Amino acid sequence: MAEPDSPQFKLAITVMSIAAGLMTVLVTGLLWAAARSGNPNDFLDTGKLLLTAILPVVSAWVGTILAFFYSKENYLAASQGTLDAVKAVSARLASRKLRDVMMPKASVIAVTLGPSGVLGDLMCAQVVAGFETLTPQQQRINRLLFLRADGSCAAVLHRSIWNEMLAQVYQAPGKSIDLKADPLSALIDQSQPGGTGPWSAFLSRTLAFVGEAGSLADAKAAMAAVPNCQDVIVTRSGIPTEPMLGWISNVDITRESQA
Template sequence: MSEPHGAVGAAGSATAAAAPGAGTDLNAAVRGKIARAVILSSGAILLMLALVIGYAARTAYFGAKDLATATDLIEKFVFALLPMIGTWVGTVLAFYFTNDSFQTASNQARLTFAETRDARLRQIPVQRAMMPVSSVRGIAADDAGWQGVNFKTGVLDFLASEKIGRLPVFSSSRDRLYGIVHDSVVKDFALRHGVRPTSADAAASAATLAEFLEDGEVSPRFRNSVGFVGPDATLADVKKAMDEVTARGYPCRDVFVTDTGTPNGRPIGMITNVDLEKWSSYG
């Protein structure tokens, strides 16, 4: 005897309603098992890493009899591993607590990385990381003499021959920095004025350093895209100086260390965004 259509419909609806719940419970159980396994294995890995770091530091100390060497080794291990661990834990938490918490977990992982990076930068003095100003390749000429420096040979060809991407301009005695420009700004000016770096034609070299640095597109970047810190600063101060200059409207990728920490001070050294990234990553 066949069942009434109403009974069949009710049973089908009940089965359909139960299926999603059962699937959700199964997914939650699977996530829980995977999360527990990953967390336990992460704990084991952390323990092994702690033992390895401790052994390496002990070997360094007894080998060199230098506590500073051992301490520096531990710092490098810790600051290299913490961002990785924070990201790993954030990913596990995102998986465990379902997609609704993924953004929160990701934000926490990024925050952990940022805090670790800033902590590392606060421990590194600028004088340890900077390039001495005597080694910085650039132009040394007082502004009164800029008319006598040819743009093509003194700027465009100079960057190409030295294989550098940024050009600081110092006073003739290098006791003051006037500003800095990057190769993209130089090439843009060359393009606008028909100066070709491969051309040997003297007629293409009429532009001067003064004309270049006083150009409406170049001058604001030249004078306003560099930061300054004092000799007692840390790389955290360098990062802050870069951020402050960038916030004023021009991307800052260079910071100079001066004896007064101001633009009018005597330059001591230079730190670029590339240096900052290198030291924040592994020192």
């Protein structure tokens, strides 16, 4: 609210006083003229007309003045409410330990890389089979993890990206792919639309890693630090070369934020 000694307060009071004075003079003059006419109906009609014309104006003035005086408080209250909500979510995520909410490695549907450890050496048929694998809830997965022989996570492939890579091949003149016989390199060695590098780099660089002692708040921060990241891999100390212990997705973080 504006301070009584502030220029804004004085200006508002001055404008309101002048407007109220002019309106009082106008209303008094019109009513006096109607009363002098000697016709009672003229007086009543004039009163009704003035009420109809002036009431909206007065209401608008009052609303404007109140909005002027209390806009700062309303803004501060809204900002504080937003800040409190953000703090509550942050506190909730910080209280949720990764061990309690992550999907353990034993429950993760993943494909293990071959002896070469190269993602492109896998066969497309292995990826197709991975996406066709049903969860215990009899649902097909939408994200497929790729693990190295030592148990560390090498990459993640979302079904939407898989479909986009396939569409890129099918739409290119003179190109084709045999999902039963061709290696995965036939897809992931393609350049991403816009010339931002091959798909293979995208699949391996959109993972974040955190230590198992951390919280969901740590997972969220790690995810935010990696462009296009929607998946966090939990290892013993958060080092990418360590065996994967569990997996957290952006869906998990969103669900826990709203719990």
